[in-house]
Amino acid sequence: MHVRHCIISAPGKAILHGEHAVVHGKVALAVSLNLRTYLELKATSTGKVSIDLPNIDTFLSWDLSDLQPLVSESFAKPEEAQRLDPELLGRLREFVGVTNGNLDTRSMATLAFLYIYLSLFGSGELPALSVCVWSELPTGAGLGSSAAYSVCLAAALLTASGAIPAPLRDPSAPARWCQEDMELINSWAFQGERIIHGNPSGVDNAVGTWGGMLRFLSGKIIPLSRVPLLRILLTNTKVPRSTKMLVAGVKDKLTKFPSVINPVLDSVDAISCTCEKTLAEMTSEPITGEHYNVLEELIDINQSQLCVLGVGHPSLDTLCRVTLTHGLHSKLTGAGGGGCGITLLRPETDAAVVRDTVRDLQACGYDCWETSIGGPGVQQHGAPSVREDILERLGPR
C-alpha cells in the first residue's frame, strides 16, 4: 500500500476563562492557541515506519516485518474509534518496552503513534512511511501540546489511509476537512490523548480539531460558532507546578470556606458567560474599543479570582505587573501556580509596545511568544503555506 504525502498542523489550547471553576461544574472557555504543531507524513520505500520528534530528540524506526505480528485479526474500522483496544495497547506497551510506571513523553508519543497507525492500517498490508512532527508549543506547559500531536497524527494517518479525503486544493492556502471528517479526526485524536493522559477531558483534542473557542460545562463540549481572532502574548513563567495539587487546593478551600468560595465560582462562571457574550458581539457588530475594555476588565477580575482560589503565584503577579506597566492586561491560563499566562493585545497595540513588553518579560526569565487565540483548528498544508523555518525542521523537501 502506498500512502498519500501530507503536511498537517493543529493548534495548541489555552483556557481563556473558567480554569478550576470547571472542575466544580462551571463554564470554562477553551480557545485555540496559534502556536501550532506541524506533522509531515511521507511515503517511503524503505520497508520501515519511522517517527521523528526533534522537539524531544527522538527518532525511532521499525521494520514493517517487526510490526506485522502486532496486528490481530479483528480490527476497528476507522469510524470505530469509540474505545481503546486494550489488547493492542497491551501488545504495544510490551513491544515498546513501556511498563506502567514509565510515563515519559517519548514513550507515550511512540505508543500513541503506533496505536493509531496499526489501528488504521492493520486490516491490510502495513505501508512504509515516515512521520516528522515539530511543535511551536512548549511541552508539559498545559497548552495542549499532546492533543495537537494526537490531532496531527489522527488527521495525517486518516488522510494517508484514504479513510478521509485530503481537502487541500490550493497549496498556498491551508485547507480544512468537512464536519464529519473532523469528528473522525477528533475521535482518533481522543484515543491518542487517552493513551498519553489516561483520563483526558477531551477539551484539548476538540480545540486542536475545531480551533476557535469551545464552551466546556459538566463534561459537555460545545464549539462556538464564530469568535474573533485575538492577538495575545503567551508567556511561560517556567515555574513548575502540579495541576493535581492545585486542583486539590481549590477543593480544600471550598470545603473549608463554602460560603466564601461558592460565590467566587459563581462569579467566575459569570465571567466566562460575559466573555462569551462579548466575543459573540464582536463577530456580529463592529468591534469597538469598549469590547476590548470589557475583555481586559474580565481578564483582571478573573486573575484576582484565581488568586482568591489560591492558584496564583508570585511569578504570575510579576507577569501581570510587568505587562500592566505597558498598559496590557494578563491572567494565568490553565492550572496556575506558575505555568503560563496570556496577555491580551489590542488591535491598536503598537509593535514597539509588544517588543518592549516581551523584552521585559524575557528579562524576568520567562519565555514569551506573540501569537493569537481563536484561530483555525487542524489544517492540511501545501509546503508554500508553511513557514520556511518549520519546513526546515520537518526535513529535506
Add this chain to the structure above:
Amino acid sequence: MHVRHCIISAPGKAILHGEHAVVHGKVALAVSLNLRTYLELKATSTGKVSIDLPNIDTFLSWDLSDLQPLVSESFAKPEEAQRLDPELLGRLREFVGVTNGNLDTRSMATLAFLYIYLSLFGSGELPALSVCVWSELPTGAGLGSSAAYSVCLAAALLTASGAIPAPLRDPSAPARWCQEDMELINSWAFQGERIIHGNPSGVDNAVGTWGGMLRFLSGKIIPLSRVPLLRILLTNTKVPRSTKMLVAGVKDKLTKFPSVINPVLDSVDAISCTCEKTLAEMTSEPITGEHYNVLEELIDINQSQLCVLGVGHPSLDTLCRVTLTHGLHSKLTGAGGGGCGITLLRPETDAAVVRDTVRDLQACGYDCWETSIGGPGVQQHGAPSVREDILERLGPR
C-alpha cells in the same frame, strides 16, 4: 466654674473585613486600632480657652469674654446630643472664619472643639481650660483619627463638666465608663464627626468609644461582646487616594458586570461572617494555630477580592509580597487604592521577624507601626498609665 483635670485616650479604627462591600448592604467588621489619640484637659486661671494640636502645628486660644456672646439662651442638655444645633454651628463658622469651601483639618478640629465645649458649658459660666491633643495616628489615612479626636473631646468635656463621673480610681490603671456614659460620649463624639465629615456613618466614633470590634450592616452598628486582641503591623503606603472615587469605581463595576460582582460581594460578606465566628471561637475556646491559619487565609482571600473590585494598588501588592516573604499575611484596610494595610502577626511571630519586616516595608518608603487591634475604647488615664513620650507631647506636668 472650675473643671476637673483629666487625661483621656481613644483608639483609631481599622476595617478588618468588608470595606466597600458594606456600601452595598454587606457586613463589615470595624476594629479598634491601638494607635491612640491622647487628650489632656487642664483647668486654668487665665480667663482663656485654648487648644493645642501639636500634630497639625495648631495652637489656638480665645478669651472667655469673646466666646460668651456665641452662647444662646436655649441649650441642649448633655444628654441631648441627637442633632447638631445649626444656629450655634453657623455662629461658630463665622467666629472661626470657616466658609463652606474651607474644610481644612485645623478649622474642622477647632469647630468640633468649640461646638462641644459651648454646648456642654454654655448653660452656665464658661470655664477657663486648656486642651492638648496628641495622636499616634496619621491623619487622613482612613484610620479614624478624627473620630478618636472627637471621642476624646466628648469624654473629656463631659467628664470635666460633671455630666458623667470620672471613672479613674487607680492612676496606674486606665479606667472606663459605664455603658450609659459611653453612649453619651459616643453621641457627642458623633456630633464632632458630623461637624468634621458632614455625613459620617458613625462607625468610627463607635469604635473609638467601645473599642473591640463592631459589626456594621445597613447602617446598624452592633458592638461584639468579646474579641481577642490581635497583634498586627499597620502600614501606611502613603499613596494618596480618593475614597469617593474608589467607591464610585466599585459601583461602576457592579453596574457593568452585576452577575460577576454581586457574587464577589456575597463572598466578602461570608468572609466577614466567617472571621467574626472565628474570633468568637477564639474567646470561648483555647486559641490554636488553626484559628490563626483561618484568619490568615481570610485576609488573603479578601485582599484578592478587593483587587477584583478594583480597589487594589501596586503599593498594596508590594506590601502583601514583602510581608509574605516573611511568612506574614496582609490586606488593605479602608478605601484601598493605596492608603493603609494591616498585617496579622501570630502570637509566636518572633520579634526579629517583625523587625525585619518593618525594615523592608520602610525601605519601600512606607510608614509602619507594630500595634494591635481589638483593644479597649475610650479610657481615662492617670499620668502613670501613659507612656513618657506621650506625656511629654501633652506638655509640662
